[in-house]
Amino acid sequence: MMANWVHSALCACGVTVRLGSRSVLRDVSLEVRPGQVIAIVGPNGAGKSTLLRTMAGDVSPHNGEVLLDGRPLKAWPSVQLAQRRAVLLQDTTLSFPFSALDVALMGRAPHCRGAERPVDYAIARRALTLVEASHLEDRVYLALSGGERQRVQLARVLAQVLEPAAGAIDSAAPSHVPPRYLLLDEPISSLDIAHQHTTLDIARQLSREGVGVLVILHDLNLAAQYADRIVVLNEGQVVSSGEPRQVLTPQLIERVFGIPVHVLVHPLRGCPLIVPAPPIRCATSSPVHE
Amino acid sequence: MTTVADAESQARRRLAGAHAGSDAAVVRSGADTSTRRRRYGLAVLLALLGGVIFASVGIGAVGIAPSQVISILAKQINLPLPIALVAPFEPQQESVLTAIRIPRVLMGMLIGAGLAVSGAAMQGLFRNPLADPSLIGISSGAAIAAVTMIVLGATFANELYKQLGTFALPLVAFLGAVGATLIVYRLSVVNGRTVVATMLLAGIAVNALLGAGTGFLTFIATDTQLRNITFWSLGSIGGATWRSVSAIAPFVVIAIGLLPRLARVLNAMALGEAEAGHLGFDVERAKTVIVLLVALAVGASVALAGIIGFVGLIVPHLVRLLLGPDHRGVLPGAALLGAALLLAADLVARTVVAPAELPIGIVTAMLGAPFFLWLLLRDRRRSTL
Numbered sequence: 264m265m266a267n268w269v270h271s272a273l274c275a276c277g278v279t280v281r282l283g284s285r286s287v288l289r290d291v292s293l294e295v296r297p298g299q300v301i302a303i304v305g306p307n308g309a310g311k312s313t314l315l316r317t318m319a320g321d322v323s324p325h326n327g328e329v330l331l332d333g334r335p336l337k338a339w340p341s342v343q344l345a346q347r348r349a350v351l352l353q354d355t356t357l358s359f360p361f362s363a364l365d366v367a368l369m370g371r372a373p374h375c376r377g378a379e380r381p382v383d384y385a386i387a388r389r390a391l392t393l394v395e396a397s398h399l400e401d402r403v404y405l406a407l408s409g410g411e412r413q414r415v416q417l418a419r420v421l422a423q424v425l426e427p428a429a430g431a432i433d434s435a436a437p438s439h440v441p442p443r444y445l446l447l448d449e450p451i452s453s454l455d456i457a458h459q460h461t462t463l464d465i466a467r468q469l470s471r472e473g474v475g476v477l478v479i480l481h482d483l484n485l486a487a488q489y490a491d492r493i494v495v496l497n498e499g500q501v502v503s504s505g506e507p508r509q510v511l512t513p514q515l516i517e518r519v520f521g522i523p524v525h526v527l528v529h530p531l532r533g534c535p536l537i538v539p540a541p542p543i544r545c546a547t548s549s550p551v552h553e
Numbered sequence: 554m555t556t557v558a559d560a561e562s563q564a565r566r567r568l569a570g571a572h573a574g575s576d577a578a579v580v581r582s583g584a585d586t587s588t589r590r591r592r593y594g595l596a597v598l599l600a601l602l603g604g605v606i607f608a609s610v611g612i613g614a615v616g617i618a619p620s621q622v623i624s625i626l627a628k629q630i631n632l633p634l635p636i637a638l639v640a641p642f643e644p645q646q647e648s649v650l651t652a653i654r655i656p657r658v659l660m661g662m663l664i665g666a667g668l669a670v671s672g673a674a675m676q677g678l679f680r681n682p683l684a685d686p687s688l689i690g691i692s693s694g695a696a697i698a699a700v701t702m703i704v705l706g707a708t709f710a711n712e713l714y715k716q717l718g719t720f721a722l723p724l725v726a727f728l729g730a731v732g733a734t735l736i737v738y739r740l741s742v743v744n745g746r747t748v749v750a751t752m753l754l755a756g757i758a759v760n761a762l763l764g765a766g767t768g769f770l771t772f773i774a775t776d777t778q779l780r781n782i783t784f785w786s787l788g789s790i791g792g793a794t795w796r797s798v799s800a801i802a803p804f805v806v807i808a809i810g811l812l813p814r815l816a817r818v819l820n821a822m823a824l825g826e827a828e829a830g831h832l833g834f835d836v837e838r839a840k841t842v843i844v845l846l847v848a849l850a851v852g853a854s855v856a857l858a859g860i861i862g863f864v865g866l867i868v869p870h871l872v873r874l875l876l877g878p879d880h881r882g883v884l885p886g887a888a889l890l891g892a893a894l895l896l897a898a899d900l901v902a903r904t905v906v907a908p909a910e911l912p913i914g915i916v917t918a919m920l921g922a923p924f925f926l927w928l929l930l931r932d933r934r935r936s937t938l
Contacts, residue, residue, distance in 0.1 A: 316827075319825050319827075319831060321830070341830070341833045341834070341835060342833040343833075344833065345831060345832050345833025346833070348831075349831065350827075350828075350831040352825075352827060352828065352848075355626070355824060355825060356824075356825060357823055357824060358680035358681065358823045358876050359677075359682070359823045359873070359878035360822065360873075361820075361877075362587075365587065365820075365878075365879065366824070369820060369821055369824060369831070369832065371831065372817060372820075372821055372832045372834070373832055373833035378588065393583070419824075423832070458677060499789050
């Protein structure tokens with residue numbers, strides 16, 4: 264199954280992005296392959312969102328390029344690109360009182376011309392069910408809570424990359440389904456603990472269906488539990504990347520985030536479990552960053 | 554930790570279960586209630602427009618019953634009617650209908666539909682339900698051009714008047730409207746991308762500048778010119794003739810025909826411009842097309858009928874209440890309801906003080922403003938609950 268995807272990847276190759284005279288990203292390379300969950304972590308202002316938006320094609324890099332399945336983003340027709348990758352940005356708003364189902368259906372836009380087909384409704388509803396928001400489908404999006412809105416927006420991008428139902432999860436993936444990518448910028452920032460885990464679990468499941476997932480996370484423990492690889496970004500540069508247990512060392516975390524931590528072993532998963540250990544009187548004395 | 558593991562395994566079962574052909578089961582549970590609501594609502598609006606058309610062509614100094622209207626029209630196109638449907642009519646009724654009422658009704662429909670569909674598109678473009686076409690300089694551009702013609706035209710535009718007669722003023726006003734809009738649009742393009750927030754601010758600045766120019770011209774105008782300026786700016790569709798209808802029709806018909814094709818982009822733009830781009834829509838092209846179509850349709854309307862306020866603002870709101878926020882309903886619905894409301898307002902304008910006529914802008918503002926306030930207060934009360 265994986266053999267088909269060996270040459271498929273969403274790849275940032277030596278990307279440099281400047282805002283004014285300041286380099287927000289410097290020579291960043293990052294690859295997401297179908298079947299992988301890659302977490303980007305890093306302190307505030309490290310350039311995580313800029314990297315994601317560059318890989319989504321919203322930001323044009325000054326140097327380097329972003330390739331999707333070997334082809335520069337700009338060379339993709341926009342609809343074909345949208346059929347292959349979905350993007351969930353932070354703070355998505357809505358300007359008219361659409362229902363939650365309407366919002367999820369918008370994710371089907373690149374797949375249907377004109378009116379939505381029954382299969383589009385079915386996929387949108389399946390996406391809402393996945394994020395446990397199917398009971399909200401007739402509710403007006405603007406009347407939902409922050410966490411509910413975030414789940415509905417997530418359902419929208421899921422609907423964009425989900426396949427029609429017929430046997431798609433089977434080992435024999437239909438060859439006409441192209442590799443797909445899901446870019447998520449802090450998708451769980453407003454969610455309660457249970458929904459944080461269900462959301463990341465959906466990401467894992469999708470990766471098993473052949474979706475490449477790139478997700479920005481702040482919670483290092485969640486990144487450790489759910490990501491195949493973690494990319495640590497600091498001051499616009501990749502300072503470490505690899506499997507969670509290679510990357511999440513006390514030294515690196517203290518150097519990048521400026522907080523001392525203990526790294527234990529997760530009792531159930533065996534992945535790193537990070538326990539922050541700030542000095543007791545840190546509130547007034549410790550410099551946060553070198 | 555067990556709860557987390559439970560939640561995960563539940564999620565896994567759901568995902569797998571959802572794949573086991575359950576899409577079919579979901580389909581039947583009223584998948585397209587919103588589509589049905591849209592179709593039903595559009596049919597209602599169409600019927601409403603039909604009713605208002607018959608009322609508009611029938612009511613006035615010379616009354617014409619609907620059955621007479623049908624008989625006259627049948628005669629005009631040489632269509633034999635069944636005897637039961639033939640109603641006797643006076644020759645005077647026939648000439649009033651064909652020479653006065655029908656052009657006026659067509660003019661009202663075109664302007665109402667054009668203003669309303671443009672308003673709906675602008676609200677979608679600016680992602681703001683309070684937007685309307687005047688934001689991007691259309692009205693102020695038309696106004697300064699029209700006022701220039703009224704005040705200074707006699708000295709420098711004699712040749713134009715000689716060539717075009719009564720069409721000289723509308724033509725110049727139209728050019729002013731489109732020109733001002735293009736200036737606003739150009740100012741809002743930064744690095745090859747149209748920044749909608751800049752367009753709003755540029756619109757405000759251009760409106761202020763043109764308003765100052767219009768004010769100065771008004772200041773130096775003679776009393777007769779002042780009266781002409783006032784009546785032009787209050788708006789009227791009273792002068793409609795077949796010729797003026799055919800002059801405005803192409804611009805408005807193109808906008809009414811093409812803007813609804815942008816409904817899906819506008820829906821996606823409700824999520825944000827970047828999001829619409831991620832869904833595969835060409836947002837930059839959509840913005841350019843919308844501004845251009847709106848400038849042509851509203852520019853033509855303002856040029857021929859003056860500034861008719863509130864139609865572009867309120868009709869889209871009403872349609873959203875009736876059909877929901879989907880632009881596939883809002884855009885055609887706004888065209889239908891805009892046509893109906895403008896005809897109704899015109900009917901009021903020409904009957905309440907008959908044989909004189911109120912400027913139609915007064916009627917739309919007097920009906921529109923209180924309604925808009927009610928809408929605003931109602932929304933505020935809702936959101937504070």
